[in-house]
Amino acid sequence: MADLSVTIAGVPFKNPVIPASGTFGNGREYEKFYPLSKLGGISVKGMTLHGQPGNPPPRVAETPAGMLNSVGLQNPGVDHFIEEELPNLMTKDTVVIANVAGHTLEDCAEIARRLDSTPVHMLELNISCPNVKQGGAAFGTSCENAAAVTAAVRKATKKPLMVKLSPNVTSITDIAKAVEAAGADAVSLINTLLGMRIDIRTRRPILKNNVGGLSGPAVFPVALRMVWQVANAVSIPVVGMGGIASWQDAVEMMLAGASAVQVGAAIFSDPYAPVKIIDGLNQYLDEQGIEHISELTGGVRPW
Amino acid sequence: MSYRQGLYPLLKKENLAKNIYSFTILCPQIAEEAVCGQFVHVKAQGFSLRRPISLCGIDKQNGTIRIVFEIRGEGTKVIAGLREGELVDILGPLGNGFTLLSPDKKAIVVGGGIGVPPMLQTAAHYGENATAIIGFRSANAAILERDFKTLGCDTRLCTDDGTMGQKGFVTQALETRLNQPADIIYACGPGPMLKGVVALAKQHGIKCEVSLEERMGCGVGACLVCACKTVKDGQEYMKHVCKDGPVFDSGEVVFE
Ligand SMILES: Cc1cc2nc3c(=O)[nH]c(=O)nc-3n(C[C@H](O)[C@H](O)[C@H](O)COP(=O)(O)OP(=O)(O)OC[C@H]3O[C@@H](n4cnc5c(N)ncnc54)[C@H](O)[C@@H]3O)c2cc1C
Ligand SMILES: Cc1cc2nc3c(=O)[nH]c(=O)nc-3n(C[C@H](O)[C@H](O)[C@H](O)COP(=O)(O)O)c2cc1C
Numbered sequence: 001m002a003d004l005s006v007t008i009a010g011v012p013f014k015n016p017v018i019p020a021s022g023t024f025g026n027g028r029e030y031e032k033f034y035p036l037s038k039l040g041g042i043s044v045k046g047m048t049l050h051g052q053p054g055n056p057p058p059r060v061a062e063t064p065a066g067m068l069n070s071v072g073l074q075n076p077g078v079d080h081f082i083e084e085e086l087p088n089l090m091t092k093d094t095v096v097i098a099n100v101a102g103h104t105l106e107d108c109a110e111i112a113r114r115l116d117s118t119p120v121h122m123l124e125l126n127i128s129c130p131n132v133k134q135g136g137a138a139f140g141t142s143c144e145n146a147a148a149v150t151a152a153v154r155k156a157t158k159k160p161l162m163v164k165l166s167p168n169v170t171s172i173t174d175i176a177k178a179v180e181a182a183g184a185d186a187v188s189l190i191n192t193l194l195g196m197r198i199d200i201r202t203r204r205p206i207l208k209n210n211v212g213g214l215s216g217p218a219v220f221p222v223a224l225r226m227v228w229q230v231a232n233a234v235s236i237p238v239v240g241m242g243g244i245a246s247w248q249d250a251v252e253m254m255l256a257g258a259s260a261v262q263v264g265a266a267i268f269s270d271p272y273a274p275v276k277i278i279d280g281l282n283q284y285l286d287e288q289g290i291e292h293i294s295e296l297t298g299g300v301r302p303w
Numbered sequence: 304m305s306y307r308q309g310l311y312p313l314l315k316k317e318n319l320a321k322n323i324y325s326f327t328i329l330c331p332q333i334a335e336e337a338v339c340g341q342f343v344h345v346k347a348q349g350f351s352l353r354r355p356i357s358l359c360g361i362d363k364q365n366g367t368i369r370i371v372f373e374i375r376g377e378g379t380k381v382i383a384g385l386r387e388g389e390l391v392d393i394l395g396p397l398g399n400g401f402t403l404l405s406p407d408k409k410a411i412v413v414g415g416g417i418g419v420p421p422m423l424q425t426a427a428h429y430g431e432n433a434t435a436i437i438g439f440r441s442a443n444a445a446i447l448e449r450d451f452k453t454l455g456c457d458t459r460l461c462t463d464d465g466t467m468g469q470k471g472f473v474t475q476a477l478e479t480r481l482n483q484p485a486d487i488i489y490a491c492g493p494g495p496m497l498k499g500v501v502a503l504a505k506q507h508g509i510k511c512e513v514s515l516e517e518r519m520g521c522g523v524g525a526c527l528v529c530a531c532k533t534v535k536d537g538q539e540y541m542k543h544v545c546k547d548g549p550v551f552d553s554g555e556v557v558f559e
């Protein structure tokens with residue numbers, strides 16, 4: 001058996017496979033399929049300072065090899081997470097990553113401050129959610145804002161800090177470098193790509209929010225390219241995601257430079273996807289005679 | 304409660320009407336846990352999202368479930384293309400079922416179009432004490448009438464165009480039926496129909512439960528895409544059709 005463990009921002013993961021924020025809730029539902037301890041970690045649903053109801057439905061539209069969502073960060077707020085979800089999650093023997101999504105810089109810092117005194121293992125600062133009108137994408141699309149919010153959160157917590165990047169930008173490498181300089185311990189990418197579908201009979205967008213975030217296999221090549229570019233531009237670890245549906249995709253993502261991967265939309269069609277990816281990685285490493293999975297990271301041999 | 308996901312053999316496939324299919328699927332664990340009103344999430348090969356389909360029948364003895372669905376788009380077309388003996392990728396049983404009273408109570412099930420199938424297993428609980436009011440656009444879309452009659456239900460079929468049964472909407476037939484007492488009403492169908500049924504139930508002070516639809520992702524309550532607006536004590540809440548429903552008390556539902 002190969003060694004699947006990885007360390008990111010000082011946090012040890014037993015394997016590099018993590019369900020992506022917003023696709024796995026707080027794990028309660030999927031615990032009915034398999035023990036959460038099988039997973040490297042869990043990135044929980046994004047949390048805002050106060051709860052918010054999210055966008056009106058429909059919030060999902062199918063697309064070729066993917067889907068759009070416009071959930072709009074529906075969540076009951078950071079305090080609810082700390083009181084109602086975290087204690088239970090901390091008993092599951094897996095890394096718990098709190099996904100932080102404030103509307104303002106001060107909100108983000110305040111959420112981080114509240115999480116700082118909890119046992120949560122790591123923060124993932126979402127500066128990239130495209131579904132909320134203020135904040136969200138606005139932070140993620142300019143280097144100055146991305147750096148400022150990262151610095152503010154960095155000051156508010158000693159927890160390992162990963163910053164989740166938006167692909168809806170001109171240069172994702174510039175943003176990555178900016179958040180690295182501002183104190184991020186790791187970056188994760190990509191969040192969803194902004195997209196749209198229209199019902200040709202009613203001439204209405206399928207999503208009530210008109211636009212939403214694209215994820216699933218359709219975005220994989222874009223995500224892979226961005227992870228590769230970012231991994232070459234920064235020296236902090238990169239967690240790769242976007243369209244990963246199989247262990248082969250996970251291997252590609254790691255070869256492009258990811259130290260670990262997150263799996264999102266694939267879980268909707270196959271709830272066992274993360275577990276199958278872990279099993280597949282194990283087998284692949286054994287077959288290839290690779291002792292440690294981190295040997296894959298950045299192993300692509302570009303022309 | 305636990306969820307199952309797996310590949311289960313399609314034992315029997317029937318074409319009930321144009322573009323409407325009935326599947327009997329062997330999946331003993333799902334059949335064992337399922338209750339009427341719940342649904343299963345069916346994979347259409349080549350599509351990224353599963354398709355939610357209500358349980359039309361649950362046979363615990365034979366370990367089978369029955370689903371009846373209409374081809375609406377590409378995904379249901381692919382599912383309808385499966386042949387007997389092939390495997391169906393199913394996740395379930397999902398959601399909450401209908402509240403069942405003791406079988407000697409008087410129940411009314413109201414179904415419109417493809418909302419009729421989930422009513423069958425519910426009617427089975429009450430047998431002769433159930434009135435089944437089922438409505439279709441036209442005679443060529445009518446399904447399951449014989450199944451309700453076999454259960455002993457007082458079956459009242461309506462078509463919009465009068466080509467079969469009574470001419471008119473199910474709400475008219477329900478109004479007539481409510482001249483006699485009833486203990487509970489169950490309904491599934493298009494929004495305007497549900498709105499009419501709920502109004503009648505309220506007017507007569509009869510408990511009523513409805514089964515709602517919304518576009519879904521995970522089907523288990525994790526992704527929050529299947530939100531619907533509900534109201535309790537004057538307060539509006541976002542609930543989720545897959546986990547909090549698909550069955551809701553009529554008093555909670557907000558019709559847009
Ligand atoms: C709880 C529940 C129970 C249902 N039970 C039945 C049933 O017993 N029989 C039956 O024929 N139909 C039922 N439906 C509706 C059925 O899910 C849709 O007709 C089906 O998903 C359409 O898929 P498609 O690929 O043919 O259409 P497309 O339009 O190609 O589908 C595109 C996307 O939209 C979604 N979608 C489209 N229409 C609906 C809808 N009305 N409800 C939910 N999602 C939709 C699809 O799932 C898919 O993700 C139920 C829906 C829900 C929510
Ligand atoms: C329904 C849904 C909800 C999401 N919610 C969040 C969220 O709250 N916070 C966040 O950082 N990303 C969120 N995402 C983005 C995912 O975490 C991930 O970055 C993206 O879906 C790409 O991965 P995938 O193609 O494997 O799904 C959400 C995605 C989906 C599909």
Ligand code: FES
Nearest residue numbers: 520522524527545
């Ligand atoms: S479909 Fe995911 S929460 Fe209902």
